Amino acid sequence: MQRSSFITKIAKRTWVRSYSTIYALSSAPGKAGVAVIRVSGPQAKKALTETVRGTTPLEPRQAYFRRIRHPVTNMLLDRGLVFWFPGPNSFTGEDSVEFHVHGGNAVVKSVLEALGSLDQFRLAEQGEFSKRAFDNDKLDLTEIEGLADLLNAETEAQRQLALRQAEGGLRKPYEEWRNKIIQCMAVTEAVIDFGEDEHIEDGVLDQVLDNVIELRDAIQYHLNDSRVGEIVRSGVRVAIVGPPNAGKSTLLNLLAKREAAIVSDTPGTTRDIVEVTLNLGGYPVVISDTAGLRKSNDNIEMEGVKRAMSRMDLADIKICLLPLTQNEIDPIVQQVLDPDTFVILTKQDLVTTPNCSNNTTTLLEKSILDQLQKKGVQKIWTLSCKTGQGVDRFLNDMIDVLKSTFDDALASPALITQARHRQHLQDCLVGLENYLALPQDEVVLGAEELRYAANALGRITGRVDVEDVLDVLFSQFCIGK
Numbered sequence: 001m002q003r004s005s006f007i008t009k010i011a012k013r014t015w016v017r018s019y020s021t022i023y024a025l026s027s028a029p030g031k032a033g034v035a036v037i038r039v040s041g042p043q044a045k046k047a048l049t050e051t052v053r054g055t056t057p058l059e060p061r062q063a064y065f066r067r068i069r070h071p072v073t074n075m076l077l078d079r080g081l082v083f084w085f086p087g088p089n090s091f092t093g094e095d096s097v098e099f100h101v102h103g104g105n106a107v108v109k110s111v112l113e114a115l116g117s118l119d120q121f122r123l124a125e126q127g128e129f130s131k132r133a134f135d136n137d138k139l140d141l142t143e144i145e146g147l148a149d150l151l152n153a154e155t156e157a158q159r160q161l162a163l164r165q166a167e168g169g170l171r172k173p174y175e176e177w178r179n180k181i182i183q184c185m186a187v188t189e190a191v192i193d194f195g196e197d198e199h200i201e202d203g204v205l206d207q208v209l210d211n212v213i214e215l216r217d218a219i220q221y222h223l224n225d226s227r228v229g230e231i232v233r234s235g236v237r238v239a240i241v242g243p244p245n246a247g248k249s250t251l252l253n254l255l256a257k258r259e260a261a262i263v264s265d266t267p268g269t270t271r272d273i274v275e276v277t278l279n280l281g282g283y284p285v286v287i288s289d290t291a292g293l294r295k296s297n298d299n300i301e302m303e304g305v306k307r308a309m310s311r312m313d314l315a316d317i318k319i320c321l322l323p324l325t326q327n328e329i330d331p332i333v334q335q336v337l338d339p340d341t342f343v344i345l346t347k348q349d350l351v352t353t354p355n356c357s358n359n360t361t362t363l364l365e366k367s368i369l370d371q372l373q374k375k376g377v378q379k380i381w382t383l384s385c386k387t388g389q390g391v392d393r394f395l396n397d398m399i400d401v402l403k404s405t406f407d408d409a410l411a412s413p414a415l416i417t418q419a420r421h422r423q424h425l426q427d428c429l430v431g432l433e434n435y436l437a438l439p440q441d442e443v444v445l446g447a448e449e450l451r452y453a454a455n456a457l458g459r460i461t462g463r464v465d466v467e468d469v470l471d472v473l474f475s476q477f478c479i480g481k
Ligand SMILES: Nc1nc2c(ncn2[C@@H]2O[C@H](COP(=O)(O)OP(=O)(O)OP(=O)(O)O)[C@@H](O)[C@H]2O)c(=O)[nH]1
Pocket: 243, 244, 245, 246, 247, 248, 249, 250, 251, 262, 263, 264, 265, 266, 267, 268, 269, 270, 271, 290, 291, 292, 293, 346, 347, 348, 349, 350, 383, 384, 385, 386, 387
């Protein structure tokens, strides 16, 4: 790389932001006890000095109870709390102001209109506060994704996962790894530029090699996570399958506590997938009811069976329902049985007398159990959707399964939560592997591979500027001397 190009690049980094000042209602629209209106930008302070007369409350991060007036007409709009957050110690990193006013539509409207009357003030676009926080290095992309997930979190596990990410759970390791790669690049580029120079010690490239191996192992370990974060973020996918009339739709409705799917005594009732989202012990679970599995001459029914099969392939957990009233398992249903399948033997009410003890195994049940054993099935429950017997026990066991599968993994501070993270990490690994496959004296190609790896990580956090390598170069090798 030409040294003169360093200077051009540095010159390009001059601060060229002339942002307008933005404002918006930050709490949910509609009637509420309190509404929060946020202001951010270079003129933010004016939002206070122009609307709150007399003693202007400018002590940072303190709440002041004040009359809020229209800057032009001086009309009283509301009384509420006002806050001053001077940059860079604010959410966006810019000067910011908050108004906590009464949450009525007309009150909010009047304050927004008042702010709009100020010079260079405009209504914020969607996500613009977060965008500014990103531009000002307050948040990286993973933290912004974490914040968005936190707003969307429906269950306890999702909340914990999102909060950890919003607090930098992914940013920290990814930035650390990227910095390490940039260090390696800096050394490699120095060897390219000043290879003959006596100041470059022997063995620096061996050190790079060790670092790259260490990084590759760490990223491989991080990727080897059974997709726990992604599964919890988007919901554990459970597919209910089984022969027609097993009671699959009945079970789905029982779990959903509503008539989500059509139930009838006609085999082949369900054709399309019916999906219901539940909260099981803090975990989001997306349960799919599917068409009964059998061979049929009806094209529409066969399409349903095809859909059932592909939904089952996508599922994290597959539950096969078998009615205790049939002792033969159809070959097409046998195909789906494996050691990971959860099996529910249902319609228990039809094969045992109500006052009979739970432990009574009918001949029919015994014959089914023998067939399941041959398939290596380990998890079996018996229940009745009609009487509800055995349903709570099944649900509690499911929660235990979820907890034992996910609780430990969820305690990890850094979990991949989106396919996008995984893709870029895999790209990063490709760069590192390629580097390791090169002969050590191929420094130019080596530096290219490292740059590829660093950029892949940078795309996760949103930091892709290659100038970082120049910063390290300058600080380590005193080029400007
Ligand atoms: N006695 C009894 N009847 C049940 C039970 N579960 C379901 N049924 C009945 O069995 C019949 C079939 O139930 P569905 O839920 O439609 O069965 P399905 O597996 O969804 O059937 P397809 O969609 O046709 O594959 C209905 O008449 C239900 O009322 C149960 O536990 N006990």
